[in-house]
Structures are given as C-alpha cells and as structure tokens.
Amino acid sequence: MKVGVSDNHLRPSVALLDPELTVGLSPYVTACSGIDALSHAIESYTALSYQYVQAQGKRLFQGSLPISDVLAYRAIELIARNLPLAVHQGSNIEARSNMLLGSLLAGMSFSNAGNAAAHALAYPIGGLVKSPHGEVTGLILPYVMELNAPVVPEKMTRIAEAFGMSLSGMSPKEASLSASKAVLQLLEDIGLPTRLSQIGIEERHLAMIADEAVKIERLMRNNPRQATARDYEKILRKAL
Numbered sequence: 001m002k003v004g005v006s007d008n009h010l011r012p013s014v015a016l017l018d019p020e021l022t023v024g025l026s027p028y029v030t031a032c033s034g035i036d037a038l039s040h041a042i043e044s045y046t047a048l049s050y051q052y053v054q055a056q057g058k059r060l061f062q063g064s065l066p067i068s069d070v071l072a073y074r075a076i077e078l079i080a081r082n083l084p085l086a087v088h089q090g091s092n093i094e095a096r097s098n099m100l101l102g103s104l105l106a107g108m109s110f111s112n113a114g115n116a117a118a119h120a121l122a123y124p125i126g127g128l129v130k131s132p133h134g135e136v137t138g139l140i141l142p143y144v145m146e147l148n149a150p151v152v153p154e155k156m157t158r159i160a161e162a163f164g165m166s167l168s169g170m171s172p173k174e175a176s177l178s179a180s181k182a183v184l185q186l187l188e189d190i191g192l193p194t195r196l197s198q199i200g201i202e203e204r205h206l207a208m209i210a211d212e213a214v215k216i217e218r219l220m221r222n223n224p225r226q227a228t229a230r231d232y233e234k235i236l237r238k239a240l
C-alpha cells in the first residue's frame with residue numbers, strides 16, 4: 001500500500017506560495033498534483049459533519065466544519081477554473097498562482113476536516129500500480145462522489161455550480177449528480193485517466209482493494225455515506 005503520513009508535527013508554521021517555482025512542471029505533474037488538491041477540497045467539503053464522526057480518543061481529523069467548508073469551497077472554485085489553464089498554458093502565472101492558493105486552502109481544509117473514501121481507495125490501488133497519488137485519487141473521485149451524492153445533495157449541487165455547470169431544469173437529484181460529471185469532464189480535459197483499467201488495475205484486484213480500503217478507518221469514518229467493502233467493490237467495478 002502507498003499510504004499517507006499524518007501527525008500534528010507535520011503541520012507547517014509558514015507556507016510560501018511562489019508560482020514561478022511551478023512554471024517548469026510538466027503538464028502531467030501539474031494535472032496530477034492539481035487533481036489531488038481538488039480531491040482534498042471536495043473530500044473535506046463533503047466529509048461527514050464533525051457532529052456525527054464517531055471516534056475514540058485522540059484524532060487527527062474532525063469531519064467537516066463551518067470553517068473548513070468555506071476554505072474547501074473557495075478551493076474548489078479556484079481549482080475548477082484554473083487547473084485546465086495551468087495544465088495547457090504552463091507559463092500562465094495567474095493560473096499557477098490560483099492553483100497554489102487553491103491547494104493551500106484545500107490543505108487547510110482537509111488537514112482539519114479530513115479526507116474520505118477516495119483517498120482510502122487510492123491507497124491500496126497506489127500499491128498495485130506505478131501511478132502517482134493524485135492520478136489515482138482523481139480517477140476514483142467522481143465514482144465516490146456519485147456514491148455520496150444522495151447523502152450530501154446540497155453540497156454536491158454547490159460543487160457543480162463552482163464548475164459552472166448549467167443546472168436549470170434539472171431535478172435536485174440530477175443537479176447533485178452533475179458534480180461527479182463535472183469532475184469526470186475535468187479529468188478528460190487535463191488528459192488524466194478516468195478508468196482503472198487504463199492504469200493497469202484488473203477485475204481480480206477489486207475485492208482486495210475494497211477490503212484493504214475499508215480498514216483505513218481514519219479516512220473511511222469521514223465519508224458522508226457509510227458503505228461496506230462490497231459497496232466499494234461495486235463502485236470500483238463501475239470505475240474499471
């Protein structure tokens with residue numbers, strides 16, 4: 001498994017955001033790191049409310065909070081509007097600046113609220129293939145959003161609005177599902193894979209990925225929809 005390392009000692013005192021340092025990044029690295037920042041923003045924005053997170057003892061992540069919501073939502077707006085530009089116009093300093101700000105706000109959000117199922121599923125997948133973390137998390141994100149939409153419909157609808165989707169005439173259910181479609185479209189626009197088979201995952205891996213992912217409680221308990229390993233296996237199959 002490829003896993004994250006988390007501790008309060010890892011929180012920085014100062015973050016310097018210098019867009020010129022990112023100008024030389026390839027479109028692929030820009031896309032992978034940018035979609036990871038979007039995953040942080042969306043997963044912490046739609047995380048289970050802090051009031052309902054059930055955990056014993058010391059915990060690193062609180063679930064979504066009014067303050068993390070504001071940070072995450074602004075991050076989603078910035079990343080939705082600037083990631084395609086940063087990928088396709090590498091020297092666009094304004095897009096690079098906005099991506100850095102978006103990634104910082106998303107980081108401030110998720111380091112308090114926490115990430116959820118897309119990150120948990122990405123860990124065992126990351127151990128099986130050579131893809132970078134962002135590519136895997138971004139690929140699985142729209143499928144997790146589809147699973148979560150029925151329990152966080154208003155937040156998903158606001159995400160679709162941040163992407164500039166036209167929602168008029170849609171039922172509330174359709175509007176909430178368009179957030180997932182917007183992320184799929186973004187993946188295509190920035191040239192990242194949208195199917196697990198594209199990164200080398202096969203049918204025979206799916207049950208193991210789901211079984212390993214549900215063990216990552218730190219992330220899974222933050223997911224707004226409580227789901228079983230078999231539920232996750234179903235969405236992995238959809239993503240194959």
Ligand SMILES: [Fe+2]
Pocket residue numbers: 036037039040119133137
């Ligand atoms: Fe991440």
